[in-house]
Amino acid sequence: MAVTFALEGNTCVVGLQWGDEGKGKIVDYLTEHADVVVRYCGGANAGHTVRIGGEKYATHLLPVGIFRPGVINCIGNGVVIDPQVLLAEMDEFIGRGIAISPENLKISYKAHLVMPYHMQEDAAREASSEGGGIGTTRRGIGPTYADKMQRSTAIRVADLVQEDRLKQKIGEIVVERNKVLKVLYDSPPLDWRNIFEQYRDYGRRMAPFVKDVGHLLLEYARAGKRIVFEGAHAALLDIDHGTFPYVTSSSCSALGLYTGAGVPPQTVENFIGIMKAYSTRVGGGPFPTEQSNNIGDYIRERGNEYGTTTRRPRRCGWFDAMAVRYTVDLQGITAIVLTLLDVLSGLDHVQICTGYNYRGSRLDYFRADMDTLAEVEPIYETLPGWRGNITGCRNFGELPVEAQLYVKRLEQLVGAPIKLVSVGAERTATLVR
Ligand code: GDP
Numbered sequence: 266m267a268v269t270f271a272l273e274g275n276t277c278v279v280g281l282q283w284g285d286e287g288k289g290k291i292v293d294y295l296t297e298h299a300d301v302v303v304r305y306c307g308g309a310n311a312g313h314t315v316r317i318g319g320e321k322y323a324t325h326l327l328p329v330g331i332f333r334p335g336v337i338n339c340i341g342n343g344v345v346i347d348p349q350v351l352l353a354e355m356d357e358f359i360g361r362g363i364a365i366s367p368e369n370l371k372i373s374y375k376a377h378l379v380m381p382y383h384m385q386e387d388a389a390r391e392a393s394s395e396g397g398g399i400g401t402t403r404r405g406i407g408p409t410y411a412d413k414m415q416r417s418t419a420i421r422v423a424d425l426v427q428e429d430r431l432k433q434k435i436g437e438i439v440v441e442r443n444k445v446l447k448v449l450y451d452s453p454p455l456d457w458r459n460i461f462e463q464y465r466d467y468g469r470r471m472a473p474f475v476k477d478v479g480h481l482l483l484e485y486a487r488a489g490k491r492i493v494f495e496g497a498h499a500a501l502l503d504i505d506h507g508t509f510p511y512v513t514s515s516s517c518s519a520l521g522l523y524t525g526a527g528v529p530p531q532t533v534e535n536f537i538g539i540m541k542a543y544s545t546r547v548g549g550g551p552f553p554t555e556q557s558n559n560i561g562d563y564i565r566e567r568g569n570e571y572g573t574t575t576r577r578p579r580r581c582g583w584f585d586a587m588a589v590r591y592t593v594d595l596q597g598i599t600a601i602v603l604t605l606l607d608v609l610s611g612l613d614h615v616q617i618c619t620g621y622n623y624r625g626s627r628l629d630y631f632r633a634d635m636d637t638l639a640e641v642e643p644i645y646e647t648l649p650g651w652r653g654n655i656t657g658c659r660n661f662g663e664l665p666v667e668a669q670l671y672v673k674r675l676e677q678l679v680g681a682p683i684k685l686v687s688v689g690a691e692r693t694a695t696l697v698r
Pocket residue numbers: 280284285286287288289290311312313314315316568569573604605606607608687688689690
């Protein structure tokens with residue numbers, strides 16, 4: 266009989282590295298025992314992949330609980346929504362037989378909207394010599410959060426369903442934005458009427474789904490429903506605690522879930538960190554254990570390390586225990602899921618970064634600081650590799666002994682127990698320790 270992994274209480278699932286750790290797969294796996302799944306940060310810059318019975322689904326805005334009949338899915342206020350992407354995602358899945366209705370999808374009226382000028386600005390800044398180089402997904406994420414903080418130039422889901430107000434806001438903001446983008450990037454002007462008509466139609470489709478998600482979550486929690494908070498991106502991409510400025514624009518560590526979902530801290534008991542058996546990163550920024558060589562290529566090809574959202578090749582490297590110890594501590598991680606262990610099969614040896622040397626001495630903890638990270642030299646420990654396809658293993662004891670050793674060593678180094686190991690992309694390719 267398969268061993269299952271059920272958690273008492275509510276759970277936050279977060280990435281411990283630079284994203285793409287397999288959060289989608291693990292949220293889907295954990296949702297077997299959940300009633301509600303909530304996204305609380307980011308937008309369509311996220312790409313979460315789920316494989317169920319040979320079918321592959323990639324989500325950008327919908328919580329992955331959408332694939333479990335009976336599970337309620339919420340998009341919290343901390344998310345920035347591009348309605349075009351959301352509605353296209355809904356249409357795609359409905360066309361593939363997934364049920365989506367106001368019964369199982371609730372969208373916060375407080376969430377902010379990604380507008381066409383946000384995407385224009387994101388792309389123009391990336392392409393410019395002054396502002397470029399972060400390597401964003403060009404989904405308009407940074408400019409949308411900037412407008413949220415700016416307040417008067419922001420548009421929320423609540424505005425979508427009030428057509429007169431929407432018209433007035435879009436009219437004023439687009440005229441202003443055209444002037445700014447013309448001066449800064451020589452961008453062609455956008456027509457506010459077209460944008461209004463487009464968003465008015467999106468609003469009409471989205472209206473039945475718009476709810477007070479924070480209030481609903483409190484009611485669900487009081488009723489004893491089990492809630493999973495689906496983190497997007499990862500702690501090292503967090504706007505405050507990540508490797509700034511090479512980060513995304515939301516509070517995407519576990520620390521952001523309270524504001525991003527609208528629940529008090531006592532709501533969540535379990536903090537499950539997802540980490541892959543090596544490191545990857547998309548876009549710019551320091552990456553101490555990067556392997557720009559045949560090891561990196563081996564990992565990229567075996568792990569299919571190409572962006573879910575942009576298809577960009579991901580930068581690949583050895584596991585960085587120094588960095589993960591930081592994100593475990595930062596987020597109060599109570600248990601870890603190790604993913605993509607199967608990708609490392611076939612290497613003669615595997616390396617783990619256990620610490621950094623910086624200007625001649627060993628650092629005692631990770632600094633999420635660009636200048637320090639640009640200079641650090643990783644200290645590696647070398648372990649024996651293993652061979653063979655481990656994707657069929659369902660018990661820890663079935664793994665090659667070298668793979669078991671590797672998992673145990675990672676656990677010692679990062680300071681939290683590894684409770685699940687993922688050995689393949691399918692929902693079922695998961696073993697409980
Ligand atoms: P997320 O953004 O954290 O949800 O991760 P992504 O979905 O962007 O990237 C993870 C990729 O690895 C996806 O293609 C998953 O289907 C795949 N995946 C997840 N877990 C495993 C695993 O244990 N082994 C293998 N080989 N693939 C996995």
